[in-house]
Each structure stands twice: as structure tokens, then as C-alpha cells.
Amino acid sequence: MDHTMKRYEKEMTNTLLSLLSVNSVQGEPAEGAPFGKGTKQALERFLRVAASFGMQTKDLDGYCGYAEIGEGELLGIPFHLDTVPFGEDWSHSPLGEVVTQGEERVIYGRGTEDDKGPAVAVLYALKSLLDECRTPKRRVRLIAGLNEESGWKCIEHYLATQEIPALSFSPDADFPVIHSEKGVCHLTLTFDLPQEVYSFSGGERVNMVADRATLEVATLSDAAFSKCLKGGIKVKMTEKGFLLSATGISAHGSTPEKGENALLKILYAVKSSGDFLADLYDAFHQTDGSGLGIALSDQKSGALTLNLGKAETQNGKVILSLDIRYPVTFTEKDITERIAKAMPQATLTVVGRHLPLYVDPHSELVTSLMDAYNEVTGENAKPIAIGGATYARAFPNAVAFGPVFPGEDSKIHQKDESIALSAFLRAAEIYRRALEKLAF
Incomplete structure (x- = not known):
């Protein structure tokens, strides 16, 4: 496995902790924040970091936003920064805490896996390629939704007002590739x-x-x-x-x-x-x-x-x-x-x-992402189906891709949601390889 993303460990961790510290459960509407001030604050923090990497950013009326770089055909990467409620009886802070457990460092917080952690992993995977002065062959647009857990009005607003990507993947489910959603x-x-x-x-x-x-x-x-x-x-x-x-x-x-x-x-x-x-x-x-x-x-x-x-x-x-x-x-x-x-x-x-989603497992999109996953992990995995609903079904030619690895004890929507730092970096390596294949 490549270890390029190890160089970004501290930056990635700090950016994720900054997002986790914002309670972005949907709240009362406010001016410029139809899903509450917390979701708006999370979006602003994400776009601020993306802008510092040289990306063009846009807040779409507080419903959602995006960060974009490059020219040509559009590759979309939709994710969400809102979360479900915290619940009770956490062992560590739901607003972000790094804990050493044996030889592993683990980041706790609501959204570490669903979906703030993957958003940060994709952002830094893209930054790592830009830092090498590589020029994208496609435009890459990171699309941040703010209402995924409570109705998808965010993505409806995007689809009604913005350019639709030619192909997309959403880092909001499991590895390897999710080509079918119930x-x-x-x-x-x-x-x-x-x-x-x-x-x-x-x-x-x-x-x-x-x-x-x-x-x-x-x-x-x-x-x-x-x-x-x-x-x-x-x-x-x-x-x-x-x-x-x-x-x-x-x-x-x-x-x-x-x-x-x-x-x-x-x-x-x-x-x-x-x-x-x-x-x-x-x-x-x-x-x-x-x-x-x-x-x-x-x-x-x-x-x-x-x-x-x-x-x-x-x-x-x-x-x-x-x-x-x-x-x-x-x-x-x-x-x-x-x-x-x-x-x-x-x-x-x-x-x-x-509505259900089904993408041909032999399509270019699926095979490219599967190759990225298998090359980094050394596996010979095949695409899978899930019951979860991701933004992939809102876009044409789109699938879900990560971040949860097979066999992991995921705590999505549970107390003590967390991501091991090693898994966080490994996911970023896979996203880097996927971006290389699809956009560079």
C-alpha cells in the first residue's frame, strides 16, 4: 500500500476535529441557514479549508455548497456534513476526541464515518495530487449537502440549480464499490x-x-x-x-x-x-x-x-x-x-x-473504482449491494464508495461513532488512487 497520505495525518486530523466540534444536527431555520446554524457553520469551515487549497468554492443559499478545481467534464463527489442526533451514553465526546487504544489512535465523534470523516479524506486526497503540481483532466467538484439525514432538500436544491456531473461517487457507505442500493x-x-x-x-x-x-x-x-x-x-x-x-x-x-x-x-x-x-x-x-x-x-x-x-x-x-x-x-x-x-x-x-439504484458492475466507473480499491488493499474484491441510501441515487452514473472497510465494527448512527486513524488514512489513499484514475 502507498503511504502518501501519511504526510497529511496531522492536517487531516485537525480538519476533521474542527468539523466534529460543530453540532450539525438539523436545527431551526435561520437566515441563510435553512437547516440550522450548525449545518451552515460546518459548511463554512469545510469550504474555507478547500479554498486554502486553491479551489473555487460556492455556498448555495445555505442548502449545500461545493468546492471545485480543474476544467472539462465534471466529476462529482457528493457527501454530507449534517449528522443524526448524538444520542446518549457516549464513552468519549461526540464533538470530537482522539483516544489512544493500544497501538491505535481512534477519532471519536458524530460524523467520523458518516460523513465528515470521508469528506475530509477525499479533500486531502485531492490536495495531495494538487501538491504534486498535477493537472486534472476533469473538473473535480466536492458537493457538500446539509440535509441528507432529514430529507435531501439540500441535494434537490443542487439538482434544480447547478450543473449535473457526468459521473460521480459518494463516500458515504462501504468499501468496495456499492453498485446497487435498495x-x-x-x-x-x-x-x-x-x-x-x-x-x-x-x-x-x-x-x-x-x-x-x-x-x-x-x-x-x-x-x-x-x-x-x-x-x-x-x-x-x-x-x-x-x-x-x-x-x-x-x-x-x-x-x-x-x-x-x-x-x-x-x-x-x-x-x-x-x-x-x-x-x-x-x-x-x-x-x-x-x-x-x-x-x-x-x-x-x-x-x-x-x-x-x-x-x-x-x-x-x-x-x-x-x-x-x-x-x-x-x-x-x-x-x-x-x-x-x-x-x-x-x-x-x-x-x-x-427509488432503488443499480449500476452495471462492468461499467467504466465501477471498474475504475474497484481497481483503485484492490490496488491499495491488495484484495480481489467485487462490487456489492447495500440497503443504505446515499446521494449516488440522486445523480446519473453514480455509485457509493467507502469509507467503511469490510469486517469493520462500524458505529454509524450509534453511540461512540469513531474511525481508527489507520483506516482514515487508508481510505484517503484509496480516494487518491480513484481520483488519479478518474480525474488526473
């Missing part, structure tokens, strides 16, 4: 609460596994009380009955099996206390969607995943938010029709969607 359907199911259930709530975002949940009920069976005790669920007596509180382990909504869903944890404990609660548990606890009749799969992209991400109680109704990632050969209609049939007592509303 379709995404975010929907809500609204139920009337039975009299014995007062409230059910938990979760922060539909695309995160819920790590907190509460349930208030009029009665609690002996069996349910025993399960609560065994499962570490807190039970408190109230004037109306019992308040249950559970904690879980967050994970990305596209990989619900990697977390522990606090909403499902409570439902499992109390399913003997009433048909309504038992029906909810039976419908949602299997992450392949079989409880809703949507356990679909195909050879191109694999199996469907289901995440019960949020529960809210309003005016005697409970609203459950689902994150569904479905195989590329199926449609949203295939999903919603099956759920409506399985849950006729609920009102179904689709609140967000991303």
Missing part, C-alpha cells in the same frame, strides 16, 4: 389506542434503531411484569397504572439487526397484556418484514429490511414510523399493498421515498 420507503401506520393503553413513544429518527422507549398502560399482567424485570425494563406505578421505560442500542435503520430496538423490547415484555400490544410485536419484531408479509428478496440486492424507528402518541392514537429498504426488482407499491392487507386497522401514509 429502494427506501418511509411510512407511518396510525392506530387507535385501546382504552388500556395510554401512550407508546420512543425513537429519535425513523432511520435509526430506537434506543429509548416508554409505554403507559392501565394494567400489567404478572407474566409481563416478570419479563420486564428480566429484561431490564423499569416499571413505575402511576395514578393511571404503570409506566414502562426501556433502553436499547441504536444502529442505522438499514441494518436494524445490528441494534437492540427499545420499542420492540417493551412490546415483547408486555405482549401477554393485550391483543393490541401482541399484534404490534408480531408485526414488527422480525427485521425481514415477514410479520407484515413483505419478506422479499432478489439476487441483485438481497433481502428487504424493516426498522420500527419511532412511536408517537397523539390524541388517542399511536403513530408508528417504519424504515423499509426493499430489493431493487420490487416497487414501493409491492410493499404498501402488502402492508395495507396485513394491517387493515391502520392508516398508512408514505412520508418519504428513494
Whole structure:
């Protein structure tokens, strides 16, 4: 493996820590900052560094921005600087901290992998080539989104107002190349609460596994009380009955099996206390969607995943938010029709969607990126499919590429999100090689 990027270790680390120190979870809109002041500040810091490398920069009304260099056909590299909420119980600061663990130095913070870390790795990979006085054969444009985790209005603004790249890769997933991304359907199911259930709530975002949940009920069976005790669920007596509180382990909504869903944890404990609660548990606890009749799969992209991400109680109704990632050969209609049939007592509303992505694994874009990855790592890897939704599906001729290496214990959307410094530099080496092939 080349070690060119080792020379930039200190600069890369300091730039990443500067970005991590900004809380860029979407906030209240402000002038020039439609997604909150934190996202705007993160963008300004990134563009300031890019400008110091001689790149032309532009803030696109606070929705997003870009840094560009070179002439000719446009290569786009879209990423995002907003993050999901921090959550609780971090071992180290979610606003950036370098920790020595054995022989490895590890950078902790929300966004180290998703997606501030990869943004910095690509930026310095490009700088390393420019420092060698090499002239790009394509224009290279680093496109910084600020609303990826909460709706993609940033990239919609870019697509409506700016030049569309001829080819793109997004450093917002896994290595090697992601040539296929499942379709995404975010929907809500609204139920009337039975009299014995007062409230059910938990979760922060539909695309995160819920790590907190509460349930208030009029009665609690002996069996349910025993399960609560065994499962570490807190039970408190109230004037109306019992308040249950559970904690879980967050994970990305596209990989619900990697977390522990606090909403499902409570439902499992109390399913003997009433048909309504038992029906909810039976419908949602299997992450392949079989409880809703949507356990679909195909050879191109694999199996469907289901995440019960949020529960809210309003005016005697409970609203459950689902994150569904479905195989590329199926449609949203295939999903919603099956759920409506399985849950006729609920009102179904689709609140967000991303169509599937599929790029020919033998295309020039995919083979060039695969060659870059294999040359640096010494592997003979092949392109893969994921359930995550990246900016790649917003652009023509685009794929996702890194930064998480195969076999890594990723903490994306979890507490203690982090990146080992060695992996950070290795990813930058791969991005450098990719830029050499596509733009120099």
C-alpha cells in the first residue's frame, strides 16, 4: 500500500476535529441557514479549508455548497456534513476526541464515518495530487449537502440549480464499490389506542434503531411484569397504572439487526397484556418484514429490511414510523399493498421515498473504482449491494464508495461513532488512487 497520505495525518486530523466540534444536527431555520446554524457553520469551515487549497468554492443559499478545481467534464463527489442526533451514553465526546487504544489512535465523534470523516479524506486526497503540481483532466467538484439525514432538500436544491456531473461517487457507505442500493420507503401506520393503553413513544429518527422507549398502560399482567424485570425494563406505578421505560442500542435503520430496538423490547415484555400490544410485536419484531408479509428478496440486492424507528402518541392514537429498504426488482407499491392487507386497522401514509439504484458492475466507473480499491488493499474484491441510501441515487452514473472497510465494527448512527486513524488514512489513499484514475 502507498503511504502518501501519511504526510497529511496531522492536517487531516485537525480538519476533521474542527468539523466534529460543530453540532450539525438539523436545527431551526435561520437566515441563510435553512437547516440550522450548525449545518451552515460546518459548511463554512469545510469550504474555507478547500479554498486554502486553491479551489473555487460556492455556498448555495445555505442548502449545500461545493468546492471545485480543474476544467472539462465534471466529476462529482457528493457527501454530507449534517449528522443524526448524538444520542446518549457516549464513552468519549461526540464533538470530537482522539483516544489512544493500544497501538491505535481512534477519532471519536458524530460524523467520523458518516460523513465528515470521508469528506475530509477525499479533500486531502485531492490536495495531495494538487501538491504534486498535477493537472486534472476533469473538473473535480466536492458537493457538500446539509440535509441528507432529514430529507435531501439540500441535494434537490443542487439538482434544480447547478450543473449535473457526468459521473460521480459518494463516500458515504462501504468499501468496495456499492453498485446497487435498495429502494427506501418511509411510512407511518396510525392506530387507535385501546382504552388500556395510554401512550407508546420512543425513537429519535425513523432511520435509526430506537434506543429509548416508554409505554403507559392501565394494567400489567404478572407474566409481563416478570419479563420486564428480566429484561431490564423499569416499571413505575402511576395514578393511571404503570409506566414502562426501556433502553436499547441504536444502529442505522438499514441494518436494524445490528441494534437492540427499545420499542420492540417493551412490546415483547408486555405482549401477554393485550391483543393490541401482541399484534404490534408480531408485526414488527422480525427485521425481514415477514410479520407484515413483505419478506422479499432478489439476487441483485438481497433481502428487504424493516426498522420500527419511532412511536408517537397523539390524541388517542399511536403513530408508528417504519424504515423499509426493499430489493431493487420490487416497487414501493409491492410493499404498501402488502402492508395495507396485513394491517387493515391502520392508516398508512408514505412520508418519504428513494427509488432503488443499480449500476452495471462492468461499467467504466465501477471498474475504475474497484481497481483503485484492490490496488491499495491488495484484495480481489467485487462490487456489492447495500440497503443504505446515499446521494449516488440522486445523480446519473453514480455509485457509493467507502469509507467503511469490510469486517469493520462500524458505529454509524450509534453511540461512540469513531474511525481508527489507520483506516482514515487508508481510505484517503484509496480516494487518491480513484481520483488519479478518474480525474488526473
